[in-house]
Amino acid sequence: MARKSTTEQKNASVAEFVKAVHDGQIDVVEHTHRVLEECKIVNKEYCYFNVIAEESAIAQAKLIAKNKKGILAGLPMSIKDSICVKGIESTAGSAILKGYVPPFDATCVERLRKAGAIILGKTSQDEFGFGGFSTNVGVGFTIPKNPFDKLRSCGGSSGGAAGLAQKLTVPHVALGESTGGSIVNPASFCGVVGLCPTYGRVSRYGLIDYGSSLDKVGPIGKTVADVAVTLKVLAGFDEKESTTATVAVDDYSKFVGKDVKSLNVGIVKEGFGEGTDPAVERSVWAAIKRLESAGVNCKEISLKIPIEYGIPTYYIIAPSEASTNLAKLCGLRYGAEEKIEGDFNSYFSQVRARHFGKEAKRRILLGTFTRMAGYRDAYYVKATKVRRLIIDDYKKVFKKFDALISPTVAILPPRFDEIAKLTPAQSYMIDALTVGPNLAGLPHLNMPVGASRGLPIGAMLTADHFNEGKLLQLGAALE
Amino acid sequence: MKVDHALIERVAKNARLELSGDEEEEFLPQFQEILDAIKKLDEITVVGVEPALQPVDLSPNLREDKIRPSFSQEISLANTKHKKDGYFKGPRTM
Known part of the structure; x- marks a missing residue:
C-alpha cells in the first residue's frame, strides 16, 4: 500500500489521520520524528513548550507501530504542563x-x-x-507568543497549548485546563476550537491543582470534530477522582454535523457594548446570523449577576482554593529544594519566597486573607453564596435555551507592552465573560468566527451541565 | 477595608511566604486595588442563600477503603534529595 507523506497529512482531520494509521498508510515512527522536528522549529520562535519529550514520544511511536488499533492511534498530542505525565518533568510552569x-x-x-x-x-x-495572557510564567520560564503576531499574547492560561494547536501543520490536539477561562480564552486568541467540559466530566487525577471546585481538563484543536473525538476518550468516571460524574458519556462525534434547526440560543446582552471591541462584536453578530440562517432561534437575554459579579466572586474563591492547594509546595518531597536550615516555618517561607512567581505570591496572599479569621465570612463565605446565585441564574436560563452565545473575550489579542501596563486588578477583567460558566461548572466552547487586523476573534457557546453534545452541534454549524 | 503593612505582614506570615521589602511595597497598593474591586459584592444580598462549594451536585464516589498496591518507598522518595533510611527528611519542628 502506498505510504502517505507528512505533507499529505497537512489539513487532515484527526479521524482521517487515524484511519490512515489504521490502514497502514502512515509510518507512525517516521511521522512522529517529523512532527518533533516541526515542534522544535516552532518552539524556537514561539515558546509553546516547557519540555519536548522526544525520547519518550519515539518510544511510544514504536509501540503504536506494532499495535495501532486505538481511536487516536499515532496522533501527536501535547499536554499542558500542569497535567502530570509519567517520566516527564511536570511543573505547571512553576520554578x-x-x-x-x-x-x-x-x-x-x-x-x-x-x-x-x-x-x-x-x-x-x-x-x-494564574493568568489570562500566559505572561505570568514562573521564574525562569518563557512566555508563549501569539501565532499571528509574535508581539502579542496567546491568551491564557493554556497559551502554549492553543498556540501549538494553531501553529502545527499536522493533525494534533492539545490538552488544556481551565479554572476561570483558561481553555476558551487562549483558543480565542489563537483562532482554534477549545472545549472546556462540565465540571466532573473529565478526571482531574494527576492535575496539579489550582482551584479544586473549578478546575477542568479539556481539548484544544483545529476543528470541532477533532475535539469531539478527543473528549470521548477523556470523559467518564474515574475511581481515583471522587468528583468525576457517573453520567453516561455521549458519542460526541455524532453531534458534529447534526441539524441545528429549532435549537434555542440566548444571546448574552452583557457581552456586547461598552468595553467590547467593535470588530469582535461584528464577527460574533455575523456568527449569530449564520446560526439563524441554519434555523436556530436566537434571542437576547440578560445574565446580570454572572457577568457583573463573576469577577469579584471568582477572585475570592479561586485564590482561596489556590492558597490551600499550594500550601503543599514547600521544598519537601518533590520540586525545588534548598539546604535544610532553621525550623520548618522559616525553611518553608524561604523556599516559597524564592521559587513562586509574583502572581502566585499575590494569589496566595489574597486567598490566605479571604479565609482568615475575621474576614472569612465577609469574603470567602459571601462569595460562595453569590456563586449559588450565579449557578441558579444559569439554570433558570437553560430551562428555555439549549445554549448561550457571547464573545469569548471582549478584545483582540493585546501586545505584551500593553499587558505590562495593566495592574493585576485590571488584568483580571480579561476573564469577565468566561468566569461565569467556570464558576457554574458549565461546558463552554470557543469557536473562531472571524478576524480583524489579521488577529482571530472567538465566540463562546455555553450549555447546561453535561450538554457538551449540543455545544459541538452548534459549534460545527459555525465552521 | 484599608490595607496596611501590618496586615500584609500578618497574611504573609500565615501563608508561609517571606516577602522582601520591595515586594511588600509593590503588593500593598495592588492588594488594596483588588480588595476595592471585590467590594462590589457588597451590592448583593445573600440572606438565606446556601453556599455553593461545588458547581455540580455530584454525590462523592468513594471507592471501598481497602489496601491496594501502591508506589514503593523508592519511587515515592525518587523526587527528593532530602531523605534518610527510607523516610523523607524535613526541617526541625521544635
Missing part, C-alpha cells in the same frame, strides 16, 4: 516544581495513551494557571 518528574500518568493522559495518542511534551502556561 517551585522544577525537577519534579511524576512517577505516574494523570488519568486523562493514561486514557489518551491507551487510545494510541503520542505525547509530544508539556506546553507553556501561566504559573499554575
